[in-house]
Amino acid sequence: MCACQAIWMKRVLAEIEHLVNSCTQIMCDNSSTIKLSKNPVLQGRSKYIDIRFHFLRNLSRKGSIELKFCKTHDQVADIMTKPLKKDTFPKLGKEMGMCTEEEII
Secondary structure, X not given: OHHHXXXXXXXXXHHOOOOXXXXXXXXXXXXXXXXXXXXXXXXXXXXXXXXXXXXXXXXXXHOOEEEEEOOHHHOOOHHHHOOOOOOHHHHHHHHHOXXXXXXXX
């Protein structure tokens, strides 16, 4: 979904004549997805892979996106999508720009 949104945003920007020539970096915590996107060889175990991985592989090959590895506990987006440990929530919140109650008072 992130890759689809990135491609859509590039097209919107191109329509308003704001060209973005660099590839979009997408942080991913799934190393298998990154390896499949970089490896053009279709192996026996990856024979029945979902279409979305082939979509990512094609975008990666064209240079539209670049998948970069990001450790699971460093994924800032996780703060909105899953329950986190007590010490992880404030760390990711700070990276996102949220302030703590102590900082407000």
